[in-house]
Amino acid sequence: LLILMNSDFKRVPWFIVTAGIIVLIGHYIDIFVMIMPATVGDQWFIGISEISSLLLILGIFIYVVFNAMTKAPLLAKGSPFIKESEHFHY
Known part of the structure; x- marks a missing residue:
């Protein structure tokens, strides 16, 4: 499955999530x-x-991802590119 998106739509979070869900459902x-x-x-x-096996795999995936996200900071501390990234307009 190929989803072609304009660069304007790539900045809309709900559009990206919807496209990802469609791809995962199609793959399943x-x-x-x-x-x-x-x-x-x-x-x-x-x-x-x-349905239960799909929910089990989804639950394990969410648990592993969120557990890994809590162990590391999402923003790099002391990075010289943080200020540049805050002011970057795509």
Whole structure:
């Protein structure tokens, strides 16, 4: 899946998040369609096990990312480029 975005839209956070969610859902459906027909044939459905496994992986990912973010500062202390980055207009 290719999402082409104008540089103006790249500065809108909700647009980036929406595009990322669409890509992740499309990737999950792609993998699901490749694996499920070979394992269960034509009696497949999206049930509680598929939804719970997706939520489990999502929860683990969120936990690992946020746990790593709390251990390190998000802004580099003493960086000479911080002031330049604050005044940069894209």
